[in-house]
Amino acid sequence: MNLVVLTGRLTRDPELKYGQSGNAYCRFSLAVDRPFKRGEADFINCVAFGKTAELIGEYLRKGRKAGVQGSLQMNRYEVNGEKRTSYDVLVNQIEFLEGRNSEEPSFDNSGYSAPSKPSKPSSPAPSAPAPAADSFDDDDEFPF
Numbered sequence: 001m002n003l004v005v006l007t008g009r010l011t012r013d014p015e016l017k018y019g020q021s022g023n024a025y026c027r028f029s030l031a032v033d034r035p036f037k038r039g040e041a042d043f044i045n046c047v048a049f050g051k052t053a054e055l056i057g058e059y060l061r062k063g064r065k066a067g068v069q070g071s072l073q074m075n076r077y078e079v080n081g082e083k084r085t086s087y088d089v090l091v092n093q094i095e096f097l098e099g100r101n102s103e104e105p106s107f108d109n110s111g112y113s114a115p116s117k118p119s120k121p122s123s124p125a126p127s128a129p130a131p132a133a134d135s136f137d138d139d140d141e142f143p144f
Contacts, residue, residue: 023049046070046089069094070093
C-alpha cells in the first residue's frame with residue numbers, strides 16, 4: 001500500500017501549468033513540522049493533476065495550511081551525467097485547512113466542493129476515485 005497523508009504550509013505559491021494536451025498540473029511544496037523536533041520541518045514536493053491542480057493554483061498561496069492525501073512516487077533522472085533521485089507526492093485529495101474566512105471548502109479530483117457551513121449535521125461527502133497518474137496519454141509533456 002502506498003498512502004501518504006500530510007498536513008503543512010505551502011513554502012511558495014503553487015506553479016499551475018498546462019501540458020500540450022491541455023491537462024493541468026500543479027507543483028507545490030509543503031513544510032511539514034517534525035513531531036518531536038521543535039522548529040524543524042521537512043519540505044515535501046507535491047504534484048496534482050486536473051481539476052485538483054486548477055483549484056490549488058487558484059486558491060492556495062504561500063503560507064496557507066493544507067492537508068494532502070496521495071501516494072509517493074520516486075523519479076530518477078540524469079543531470080550532466082550525474083544520476084539523481086527525487087520524490088513527489090501525487091495528490092489525490094487536498095483540504096484547505098485555513099483561509100481568508102477561516103473556513104475553506106475541501107476538494108478532491110472529482111471537483112466536489114463541500115459546503116463551508118452546513119445548515120444541519122450531515123454525513124461526509126463521497127469522494128470519487130482519482131484518475132491514476134499513468135492514465136494521462138501524453139507522458140512526455142509532464143516534467144517527471
